[in-house]
Amino acid sequence: VNSESVSLCPLSTPAATEQEMLCIFGTGDLGRSLGQRLFQTGYKVVYGSRRPHSCGPLPPGTQAMSHVAAAQSARLVFVCIHRENYNFLETLAPQLKGKVLVDVSNNLKKNMYPEANAEYLQRLIPGAQVVKGFNTLSAWALQNGPSDASRQVYVCGNSLEAKQAVIEVATKLGFTVLDRGSLTAARELEDFPLQLFPEWRLPLQLATGLTAFFFFYLLIRDVIYSYVVNDKDISFRIMASLANKVFPIVSLIMLSLCYLPGVIAAFLQLYRGTKYKRFPDWLDRWMLCRKQLGLVALALASLHVLYTLIIPIRYYVRYRLAAHTISQIKENKTSPFDTTMAWRTDSYYVIGILGFGLYLLLGITSLPSVSNVLSWREFSFIQSKLGYLTLFFCTFHTYLYGWDKFLQPSSYKWFMLPGYMLSLVVPSVVLVLKLLLLLPCVDSTLTRIRQAFLCLCVR
Ligand code: HEM
16 A cells, blocks of 8 residues: 555545546546546546547546547546446557456346356456456445445455555445455446345245235134125225234244244254254244344234224224213113223233334344444344243244133134234244243253364364
């Protein structure tokens, strides 16, 4: 690192005492945003363009030249043009010899070309040192800077020196750089921006599938049953009552699915007697999306809480309450105070509130900005111990809600179990299995397996 170029000034002010010239090929959105950012950070920026005099508005402070002149004036050239137009770069091979070419391109689809864009560029200009980088940033992210967007920049390339030069620029721009190795990683980097919430896909698919299943299940069981058997149209219940069953049911199942893989993993370790054997792929993938599973479940639980808040103001509820009161007045009758009912309702509301409070805590602590400041012990205490407590509260809330309905034959319409009973199956299994794992003899065996070092196992 050139000691003269190190500055203690804030990144947004010109940082280099001796301004380094950087070249950008391409005056599109990305090229212009990158140029503006580089200029603001203290670099001199020159654009290489086919038509330097009519290439449209450029960021103030930058200039445009022909490709040849621009390439000659800088050591580092950002190639911000589409891969389809790379061919013409071959004619610039003499000027680009020994230069660092930063390939920032992306494709519209995966596997569009047999080789990665950066590898193709390297093949076209073998005398240059190609580095793949910056392609995961949008023009918007570049313009607004890392405070307002993703901080990470991935780079890969075959020349350590070239990579170091690009890393230096990215660091000055305020980004965190992750070196992904040689240029063979370029395809992986080029696929990154094409990913659409990859780790959210499974949890969202699961949530959609479960929601659809329970919606139709409860539609048949509650609404259609009432229409067919009692000749009563209660379809209005779809809006609030049905939704306020489906959301908490799916939430509870998904919460328990966050903890099921951990329990399965523990039993696998117990069975195998070692932690040094890989888990099956499906279990690995399941474990990796637990955070997203939990956050989707939290969103659904929040909907349940909001739906619950509107219960007292619903027309149907107010009508039923008024009708009941009027009929009591007419019959000159007062229902006696039911202490059991008071205990039951208060208990399940309160347990629900406690469960939801802990649920929120789990959600908040899973956010990177919060989890980054927690020690591993603190994080695992919250996510594991308090996590199981959350699952216990939410499950208990649902059992209390069911109360004696488990024993009433009228609950089993058309031999279909009420939705909440179905929702209790997985959480109950997870809690029972966890309880088994907490038995002193099982717990100590598991701790021994987990604390074992490889050398001891080999011995
Ligand atoms: C049912 C309240 C949090 C799971 C209910 C019901 C109420 C309620 C009033 C009955 C709804 C009805 O009659 O249709 C609350 C309150 C909460 C809370 C006040 C916290 C502020 C939670 C949480 C979960 C949960 C965190 C876990 C995911 C359930 C389930 C049902 C239920 C599964 C049964 C749904 C059904 O089939 O009717 N809750 N709840 N609740 N709650 Fe909660």
